[in-house]
Amino acid sequence: MKKMLAIxxxxxxxxxxxxxxxxxxxxxxxxxxxxxxxxxxLSCLKLEPITQTDxxxxxxxxxxxxxxxxxxxxxxxxxxxxxxxxxxxxxxxYPIIQDLFNITFGKxxxxxxxxxxxxxxxxxxxxxxxxxxxxxxxxxxxxxxNHISGLPMxxxxxxxxxxxxxxxxxxxxxxxxxLDNDKDRSTFLIELMQESIDIYNQxxxxxxxx
Amino acid sequence: xxxxxxxxxxxxxxxxSANLGALGLxxxxxYPFFYCNSCPAATSACPLRAIEQSVYKNSFYWRLLLFPIxxxxxxxxxxxxxxxxxxxPIGLLQRGTGKIARKFKKYxxxxxxxxxxIERYLxxxxxxxxxxxxxxxxxxxxxxxxxxxxxxxxxGTIPTLILYPGKFVPGYxxxxxxxxxxxxxxxxxxxxxxxxxxxxxxxAILAPFNKISMLHISIASKEKFDKECLHCNACSNVCPMxxxxxxxNRDPECILCGKCINICPKNLIKYER
Numbered sequence: 001m002k003k004m005l006a007i008x009x010x011x012x013x014x015x016x017x018x019x020x021x022x023x024x025x026x027x028x029x030x031x032x033x034x035x036x037x038x039x040x041x042l043s044c045l046k047l048e049p050i051t052q053t054d055x056x057x058x059x060x061x062x063x064x065x066x067x068x069x070x071x072x073x074x075x076x077x078x079x080x081x082x083x084x085x086x087x088x089x090x091x092x093x094y095p096i097i098q099d100l101f102n103i104t105f106g107k108x109x110x111x112x113x114x115x116x117x118x119x120x121x122x123x124x125x126x127x128x129x130x131x132x133x134x135x136x137x138x139x140x141x142x143x144x145x146n147h148i149s150g151l152p153m154x155x156x157x158x159x160x161x162x163x164x165x166x167x168x169x170x171x172x173x174x175x176x177x178x179l180d181n182d183k184d185r186s187t188f189l190i191e192l193m194q195e196s197i198d199i200y201n202q203x204x205x206x207x208x209x210x
Numbered sequence: 211x212x213x214x215x216x217x218x219x220x221x222x223x224x225x226x227s228a229n230l231g232a233l234g235l236x237x238x239x240x241y242p243f244f245y246c247n248s249c250p251a252a253t254s255a256c257p258l259r260a261i262e263q264s265v266y267k268n269s270f271y272w273r274l275l276l277f278p279i280x281x282x283x284x285x286x287x288x289x290x291x292x293x294x295x296x297x298x299p300i301g302l303l304q305r306g307t308g309k310i311a312r313k314f315k316k317y318x319x320x321x322x323x324x325x326x327x328i329e330r331y332l333x334x335x336x337x338x339x340x341x342x343x344x345x346x347x348x349x350x351x352x353x354x355x356x357x358x359x360x361x362x363x364x365x366g367t368i369p370t371l372i373l374y375p376g377k378f379v380p381g382y383x384x385x386x387x388x389x390x391x392x393x394x395x396x397x398x399x400x401x402x403x404x405x406x407x408x409x410x411x412x413x414a415i416l417a418p419f420n421k422i423s424m425l426h427i428s429i430a431s432k433e434k435f436d437k438e439c440l441h442c443n444a445c446s447n448v449c450p451m452x453x454x455x456x457x458x459n460r461d462p463e464c465i466l467c468g469k470c471i472n473i474c475p476k477n478l479i480k481y482e483r
Contacts, residue, residue, distance in 0.1 A: 004422070007422050008287065008422055008423075008424050011283075011287045011422055012284075012287045012288065012424070015280055015283040015284050015287050016284060018276070018280050019277075019280040019281065019283075019284055022273060022276060022277055022280065026273045027273075028238075028273040028274060028277045029238035029239070030238055031238070031273070031274065032238040032239070032240065032254075032255050032260060032274070032277065033236065033237065033238030034238075035263070036247050036255040036256075036259055036260060036263065037231075037236050037237065037238065037247055037252065037253075037254060037255050038236055040248060041247060041248050041259060041356070042248075042381060043353045043356045043357050043381075043383075044246055044247060044248035044256070044259060044356050044359070044362045044366050045248040045362070045366050045367055045370060045378070045381070046357065046362065046363065046366075046367050046380070046381050046383055046384045046387045047367060047370060047371070047378035047379065047380060047381050047384065048378060048379050048380070048381045049377060049378055049379075050376070050377060050378060050379055085263070085266065085269065086262070086263040086266035086267070086269070086353070088352055088353055088357070091267075091352070146377065148377075175381075178379055
């Protein structure tokens with residue numbers, strides 16, 4: 001009886017101490033909060049968000065566009081790629097994006113490069129939500145057009161004409177784009193990029209980031 | 211009976227607590243029971259998802275692996291598998307389907323299966339699911355359990371499709387997950403607590419803690435038992451987990467529901483700390 005009590009108390013001390021320690025001394029609570037609970041797991045859901053390619057001026061929660069977007073729009077169309085460490089859809093989309101812009105990057109990297117797409121400059125940002133800065137995490141919710149909060153997510157930001165003002169004009173894509181194979185996904189992205197560049201070229205002269 | 215009403219109230223209360231995400235409460239904890247973080251109202255993370263993520267495709271994040279195990283371990287050390295009987299929303303669901311399953315129990319073929327020697331070996335399936343599907347396959351291939359999890363369909367997929375019609379389309383594993391979900395429904399309607407008995411990987415994590423848990427169910431001393439037990443077998447018959455209650459000693463399958471305590475005419479079974 002005493003032996004069992006000793007085992008129980010020891011086990012409780014070890015488990016409680018370890019749990020308390022892991023909560024106090026590591027970021028695991030924040031990791032679970034931001035990486036699992038707040039981000040929709042499309043694998044868990046067994047569903048894919050419907051991809052709607054319509055462009056809009058309005059950000060997801062009516063927040064202002066981030067400064068890095070406003071400033072970089074003078075350089076070209078912006079392509080934002082959001083991902084996370086453990087995500088089946090993200091793994092499917094990596095090679096497609098890398099081929100599209102002829103760029104290589106590691107899964108955990110944060111990438112900001114000007115890449116070339118069919119002779120035009122594209123400002124490319126790759127953000128792994130599990131390892132990124134608060135600035136980029138915030139932009140994830142700003143461009144979550146359909147309020148999905150799921151990964152992978154892609155935002156293509158160009159310039160549009162809105163009642164006399166040239167403003168950021170964007171669309172957001174989710175998951176594996178609702179398509180069955182890599183070839184279709186690639187073709188879909190190429191066509192959308194071409195459309196974004198056309199719109200950008202029509203409006204870039206009148207744009208000012210201020 | 212009043213005692214079982216308290217258990218029902220506890221299950222209902224915890225079900226609502228698990229869904230406080232609907233009011234905006236999103237925490238960084240893992241549930242100590244089976245519930246999906248893709249549920250639109252989820253407050254916490256599924257412990258299995260955290261475990262899968264910790265070893266996803268040859269990676270190893272020890273904190274993410276330890277965190278859910280320690281949460282489950284804490285409840286395991288204090289109360290064993292009482293979480294399954296008193297808190298788990300899937301347990302609550304099976305409590306509802308249990309009455310129908312009990313009727314099926316009278317069919318000769320189901321009764322025969324229940325008494326067959328193979329039945330106790332089937333209970334090891336949940337350990338294979340935990341190690342094989344949740345941990346090893348996630349390490350070697352990627353999410354497998356998550357992609358086909360019937361609890362994900364029940365608490366994530368279906369509510370999402372109802373709440374956001376036209377916003378989502380079926381994913382790659384949707385059909386497989388639906389088939390498994392239908393099998394899950396058949397299981398819980400034909401075998402009482404069939405999911406908990408044979409397949410629940412969280413039950414597999416909690417089960418060994420029954421051996422050392424502070425709270426457990428105990429039978430009266432041998433002397434008293436031999437003197438007073440009527441051998442009516444009512445305790446084993448009422449047990450939703452199909453345990454041979456009289457001969458159990460901190461059985462890993464016991465969910466501490468207390469039905470055997472309530473039914474014993476001689477009060478020979480009790481909770482013990």
